[in-house]
Amino acid sequence: MTRSLFVACLLVGAAMAPAAAAAQQGAPTSPSVSTEGRASAKVAPDVAWITVTAEARAQRTADAQRQNAAAIDAVKSSLRQAGVADEAMKTLSYSVEPQMQYTDGKSKVIGYIARHSISVRVDDLARIGALIDVAGGSGATSISDIRYDVKARADIERRLLTEAVQDGMRRANAMASGAGKEVLTIWRIEESRFSTVPQPMYKVAMARAEAATEISPNEIEIQVQVALTVLLK
Structure with a gap:
């Protein structure tokens, strides 16, 4: 192949490259x-979810966990008695973390905090307020994130x-x-x-x-x- 023919082939190939790339990318x-x-x-909306949290604090991890388990069980039991089905209550998160105290730039562990958050589905929106009161009155420490949707x-x-x-x-x-x-x-x-x-x-x-x-x-x-x-x- 002569040098002039080789250069011509390169130029043709360069001109065709964008079109080939466009074809490969599916461009019109x-x-x-x-x-x-x-x-x-x-x-x-005709359905809602409420986030209910129970929290317990103790000097030992095991005590915080045990107290928290009792607290969330009490909340769920009260909601169950109020007509909420077990399948409508699902765990969202669970955590145990140290409770810190900061003094003069120094920190130390003074206890542990156990938290358990559940999602409660409410199919009768007229009962949301009543169920919030039930949860709050049975030991819930936080009620938040009311989320609505349509079935x-x-x-x-x-x-x-x-x-x-x-x-x-x-x-x-x-x-x-x-x-x-x-x-x-x-x-x-x-x-x-x-x-x-x-x-x-x-x-x-x-x-x-x-x-x-x-x-x-x-x-x-x-x-x-x-x-x-x-x-x-």
């Missing part, structure tokens, strides 16, 4: 536009996916029309989703002799987003 080979489609729905989330998301793709196609058709083109076909669709979960509203109702915790959940907004690329003609 005809004019295309990329856009997004969105859809959302506000729904009332039919999967069905709602499937409906929203259809609406999001339709929204994306309307955008793609508008973009193609503005460029004097028409949509030939969909080349790629990718899904992403997220939902905005409301923070519960706490207030104390004084209608009874003892104050009761009242929880007022807001609606959940489920949002779905898709990214799509269409080929033009």
